[in-house]
Structures are given as C-alpha cells and as structure tokens.
Amino acid sequence: MTELDEYWEKFIKETGRDPEDRCSGDIDFEAKGLVGAERISLILSGRKTAFFSSFATYTIDQEPLPVSGELYLVLDKNSKPCCVIELDNVSIIPFNEVPWELALQEGEDENLAAWKEKQQEYLEDEGQILGFEFSPDIKLVFQKFHVVYK
Secondary structure (H helix, E strand, O other), rough: OOOOHHHHHHHHHHHHHOOOEEEEEEEEEOOOOHHHHHHHHHHOOOOOOOOEEEHHHHHHOOOOOOOOOOEEEEOOOOEEEEEEEEEEEEEEEEHHHOOOOHHHHOOOOHHHHHHHHHHHHHHHHHHHHHHOOOOOOOEEEEEEEEEEEO
16 A cells, blocks of 8 residues: 555545545645745645636546546645645636636735736746647646645
C-alpha cells in the first residue's frame, strides 16, 4: 500500500465517509519550491479556494472535465499528501470574462490585472508545450473547492 493509499484510508476512517468514496486523483499545484509551499499554505489556511486550468489541456489529454463532488488528494512539494479537497463547483469561463470575484478565490494576486498577467504567461507556456495558442477568449476551467480533511 502506498503512502497516498494510507492517507486516503485514514481520511475515510477519521471522517466517517463512505468507504466507497473514491479519490479522483491528486493535485500538486506545481508544488515545487517556494511557490508550491506558499500555495499549500494558502489552501490549508482557507485563503485559496479555487483554481483555473485550461480547457485545452483536457481536450488534448482526452481527459474528462472534473465535476462537483469529486475528491482530490493535495500533495506538497515532496509529493506527500497534506489534505483532501472536494470540488464544489466547476464551470467553463473565457479568460477575458473572468471577474475579479473569481480570480480572488485563487488567493494569490492583489488585483485582476496581476492575475491576468500571471495567467496569460502560464497559459502561453503551457500552450507551447501542449500545442495550443493563447487567445483572450481561451476557455478556462474554474474549479471551486473546500478542504474536507487535513
């Protein structure tokens, strides 16, 4: 049994959840180095309650979109489980229509302009790797979550 399996079993036992509940995967929030450690701290403190990903990634990787109610293990920079999150809401939003109220839920930026600049840079880099181009109306997958176990 892996460390992730052990953590999941402990989560199920300590929270009294249905043993049939399945983990939908793990998320590392690119938890390599200081940025990843800061993101984990934001999640554990409740300041970060959402994240965005590119719709194109799901299409290219032929992965199904996430759905509300899915449970994920969040991994720290050493790939160790640190909490379990549950998705509350999943929606598709064009990049140029993301309001500050949603971007703020990522808990990382001081204003919408800073968020857009950082996201655009990330999407351009991701697009170069995966084979899509950034455009102002590129679709994003907005995932709102809450921590159910830490």
